Amino acid sequence: MLDPKFVGDTIAAIATPPGDGGVGIIRISGKDARAFAATVFRPGSHTFVDFIPYHLHYGHILDGHGHEIDDVLTAFMPGPNSYTGEDVVEINCHGGRAILAAVLHEILHQGARLAERGEFTYRAFMNGRMDLTQAEAVAEMIHAPTKAAMHLAQVKLSGVLGKKIRELRTRLEFLRAQLVVAVDFPDDEVECLSPEELQQTSAQVRNEITLLLSAVDRTKAWRExxxxxxxxxxxxxxxxxxxxxxxxxxxxxxxxxxxxxxxxxxxxxxxxxxxxxxxxxxxxxxxxxxxxxxxxxxxxxxxxxxxxxxxxxxxxxxxxxxxxxxxxxxxxxxxxxxxxxxxxxxxxxxxxxxxxxxxxxxxxxxxxxxxxxxxxxxxxxxxLQGAGQPDPDELAPNARQAALLRHALEELEGLEQDTALGIPYDLLSVRLESACDLLSGMTGEITSNEVLNAIFDSFCIGK
The missing domain is CATH 3.40.50.300 (P-loop containing nucleotide triphosphate hydrolases)
Known part of the structure; x- marks a missing residue:
């Protein structure tokens, strides 16, 4: 379980799948990432002075006795323009298990902490490099069973779904602001939102949420x-x-x-x-x-x-x-x-x-x-009856996101019914606030630690 008090630590982990392969990657993230990597890295070129950002440097990783473990390619990516938003170093080794374990051991020996599941992506989320829909899309990309599922995850990873949700929430927040004006200045000559306009705008947002939800069933077979x-x-x-x-x-x-x-x-x-x-x-x-x-x-x-x-x-x-x-x-x-x-x-x-x-x-x-x-x-x-081939730009929420959208849909339906019944605006604003909070939960702007831990605990270590 991720503990916010450890977010300032420098973390490290093997970022490639278990087993033997041609290449394996050790990822380091945190304020001491470059210093830890520099301590165990011996450059292959006599002209090397320091890691040049976003360049691959050839050299060797040494153990505590100065013995070579492996010849590697090392890249340094300074924050905030890195995956996690922190200083990041990636060491490309040969992909043998013993080699990767030995290199990781040396990095941890320098003072880095072994990363928790999903902690690299968690830091990216916490540092504003991505919203929660994008973070979840990372896991969906990794586990995509088909090429179509991969494309559906890519769309969300690009931030399009998060952008759409924020746009819908902004429209609802505007309604809330107008309701507040109507409640706070009931006797003033202030231009106020009419019940008909309130219902119309709510219905427009509700229809767009319904359209997003329709993609859940339509793409289920491709995604799962x-x-x-x-x-x-x-x-x-x-x-x-x-x-x-x-x-x-x-x-x-x-x-x-x-x-x-x-x-x-x-x-x-x-x-x-x-x-x-x-x-x-x-x-x-x-x-x-x-x-x-x-x-x-x-x-x-x-x-x-x-x-x-x-x-x-x-x-x-x-x-x-x-x-x-x-x-x-x-x-x-x-x-x-x-x-x-x-x-x-x-x-x-x-x-x-x-x-x-x-x-x-x-x-x-x-x-x-x-x-x-x-x-x-x-x-x-x-x-695939009725589903067909998914649109490359299809926005397909996952199960958690769909649940939040359904609850938001219920709140908007209730809002429109209450408006028709003449319920006072101060009570209607409660419905709007709930719908806005549900949409914020999709992007992670309002999300409990329990939900965050459930999401990132499903990641592999190293991502």
Whole structure:
């Protein structure tokens, strides 16, 4: 948890992911960053006098005994024109774990403190280098599952969302100022905001908030990926289908019923869309406690799924219990997969009872790979139904931001209703103040330490 009393410390951390790589970076930030780096750095050029800002300097990092640890490239970025707004030094080493640990040890030995999770970005926020929407966008960039999600995060990282929110809040603050005038000078001849103008301006801001919120659902699949769950009776071919979609043998495939007793989950990418593909236990009555627990989990996953692939063995009539399960599913988020089209006993008529329920079906052979590409295409189209490809300039709030916007929307709706009822202006200003505070919470101008810690604790160390 970040403690404001330590913000003045000079901090250091490994800024690249764990593991071995060609290059690894040690980041240092704080008033002593340059001094600490200079102490352990031996320049490779005899003309070197001091770190030139925004230049790479070649040299070596030495340990406490003067022995070389690694040859490096070092860059110094003075504050306030750095990522954190403080003096920052980045040391580019070879990416071995032992090398990075050794270089970091020497920096910490000079007096730097190991950075907390997200502390570099936290300092950038505290020093005014970015607002909270931009800070959150940093994490969203790092964890973006798709190129589209990366672009959505980039838009917010540029500050466009924060700017939009501040513009909306400014309009509401202007309304508050006019209400204050009306309350403080009720008998003076001061031009005052009419109830109609108050409602009109509130409605305009509310409509723009509604537009921002509409992007949350529209871009959810691109930002977070989608959950696709394979369900069906035992031996319907769910595990074979999972292997076919993955292009490799991930699930065990046998003729023995009940092979999948829990659930398996893997990620696939369908033309830029991330899919969490989950294979559940086959539907059947069982006295096996483990299998029964797996079936319970499968039902919970079906409720959470963005799309359910209901697998049917096309060589046998649809059993009554399978039909009962299928009919309980939402046709809008269900796709029937009629499997085993390669076998002589296959009969597409076995899917007729389900087709009567207006559930779309696709015929495939998971074992032979027949029409798997067509199935993938339909999965992608069904998940993105009504969403389409996101606009490169789309403003898509995250879950925390969307919650604040919804609350602000409620306050504005209440404001307009109260205005129509003739509620006094001094009481109406309470609604406006609440809406303004909620918008300020989005950009971080009014945000509790608990919220800040929750946000930055989700970052990796070194960012």
């Amino acid at each position: 990926g989608a959950l696709v769950v394979l369900v069906g009776r035992v031996n319907a071919g769910k595990s074979s289908m999972m292997n076919a979609l993955l292009g490799r043998n991930r699930a065990i495939v046998t003729d023995q019923p009940g092979t999948t007793r829990d659930y398996l989950e893997e990620t696939i990418n369908l033309n830029g869309l991330n899919i969490r593909l989950t294979d559940t236990a086959g539907l059947r009555k069982t006295d096996d406690a483990i299998e029964a627990a797996g079936l319970k989990i499968g039902r919970e996953l079906m409720d959470k799924a963005d799309l359910v692939l209901f697998m049917i063995d096309g060589t046998i009539p649809l059993p009554a219990d399978a039909l009962e399960t299928a009919e309980s599913l939402d046709p809008e988020k269900t796709l029937v997969v009629l499997n085993k089209a390669d076998l002589p006993l296959f009969n597409s008529g076995n899917a007729v009872p389900l087709l009567a329920s207006n559930i779309e079906s696709v015929t495939v052979s998971a074992k032979q790979g027949t029409d798997i590409d067509r199935l993938c295409e339909r999965i992608r189209e069904r998940i």
